[in-house]
Amino acid sequence: MSVKKLSVAEQFSKVPGARLRRDGPNSAEEFRSDVLIPVLRSAINDDAVLEVLLDGTAGYGSSFLEETFGGLVRTSIFPPAQIRDHLRVVANDPLYAGYRALAVRYLNDALSKTAA
């Protein structure tokens, strides 16, 4: 499988915002709907793995990460198996390792709830 990369800092914003569009700019809802879903769809069509890179931003609110990754599962646009096979959350800089752990936790929690 080939690998496609999506950098939150470079392809969305260096200052990610709150959970929903109504709560202000650069929200997780905006990122998920306008950036992540189209790029993930394209990766799935190309049978590639999408790596979402968390490095380079001025930090994340956990609500942003939850709405992005947990919300991605809840939208039910992609079957859980496709998300498992085609989406990776990556942090190359150790500074972002805690955010990565949190994003993976939200993704797995949402996937396990869907499975149940």
Place this chain on the structure above:
Amino acid sequence: LPQGGIEQVSASFVEFLRLLVAAILSAWLSGFLVRRWQYREDHVYKRSDDLIDEIATLRDSCIDYWLFDNPCDVTDKDQARILQGSIIKNEAKIIALQHQIAALRSSLVEDFGSDAMTALELAEASLFDAATGGEFGVSSRPADYGRARSVASAASSYINSVRSARNAHLNRRSILFFWR
């Protein structure tokens, strides 16, 4: 003194000088190594203390934030603007504190072992989950006492993890230093 006697004294003197130089060099090298080791340990101690201080500051800021109502029914426009500005300022401050904590934790990567770092990353994730999860950043929300308690609990766990990692590191380093 006979010829052989002078040579003998010279040889002893040269031997004495060699021993003296070796002793001075050894003392200097030992002092250098001890100072270097001490500096490094002080540095780890200071950075982990800074990390603990920042975790405590984040905990206090978050407790203030979550115990405060963010109402949408303030009718006075000026009052509403001031209130909203104060909330947004606190949210920015909390996100910045989180990032500062992540930076301090990552500065300890080379000193603490990978197991300790994994434990710190998980403790950090739990603290961030409590601190800025749920309705963080939402325009209107009621006070959330449960979340305030969760933040306090997660911060204590993280502080304990930092102290454990530091103690393990210091024990390991002391043993290695004397062994070498």
